[in-house]
């Protein structure tokens with residue numbers, strides 16, 4: 001096999017390896033993401049805390065309500081009990097009484113919306129938990145599938161890498177070094193063919209002198225585009 005043919009074959013193998021590596025990484029990334037479960041668990045936690053806070057708020061309002069009710073009742077007993085006859089004192093109690101009643105009305109009004117909000121959060125949490133259970137179940141089977149696929153791809157990659165290394169071992173060092181450098185810098189294309197005097201890499205027609213040089217060379221030569229080596233074979 002000529003050097004050019006060996007390099008073209010090596011390039012084919014290297015391109016296939018690059019595709020396999022990309023596919024392997026896609027699988028790896030999906031495995032790392034755990035199907036979005038960590039984010040969903042975090043959301044469940046946050047919603048659970050919000051639900052607890054909403055319940056706490058209702059409890060706080062209810063305890064305020066009880067206190068205010070007994071306060072109002074106590075003030076009314078003093079107001080209408082007949083024991084206090086001093087006008088100034090009565091006026092003071094009346095003022096306190098109407099303030100307490102206003103506050104009582106406010107607290108009473110805020111209980112219903114707080115209950116609606118708590119119920120809403122409770123429902124959200126229940127939905128999330130059920131969603132999480134579903135996703136955990138489907139992730140378990142997906143994860144098994146991915147692990148199998150990953151190990152299969154890994155084995156195939158290693159087998160192809162051995163073939164690649166065997167191919168490379170037959171290529172002279174200087175040619176291999178040039179090829180490797182270009183393959184990396186030119187995104188997986190190091191050797192291109194020249195067809196009827198035209199470089200298939202950059203679509204430029206080669207000067208006659210270059211063609212003559214190419215034909216007498218023992219392997220591919222650099223194209224004027226500088227991106228690739230060219231060969232007629």
Ligand SMILES: [Zn+2]
Pocket residue numbers: 199200201202203204223224225226228
């Ligand atoms: Zn070119």
